[in-house]
Amino acid sequence: MEDYGFEYSDEEPEEQDVDIENQYYNSKGLVETDPEGALSGFDEVVRMEPEKAEW
Incomplete structure (x- = not known):
């Protein structure tokens, strides 16, 4: 299987x-x-924040 650089995660975003x-x-x-x-x-x-949010 070809690797397209996408990393799968065991955790759902929620x-x-x-x-x-x-x-x-x-x-x-x-x-x-x-x-x-x-x-x-x-x-x-x-x-832990995937994207830095505004506080």
Whole structure:
């Protein structure tokens, strides 16, 4: 089979959106108790975003 440069993903876009949203809310929940952990979590949210959105 010929490779056309398209990479298949096991995750559907909706599942990826849910993962990003969960990571965001988990990080938000850490802001008061673990600011460093929250910051790491927010960094992960940015890394997970396929397209950089406007905040």
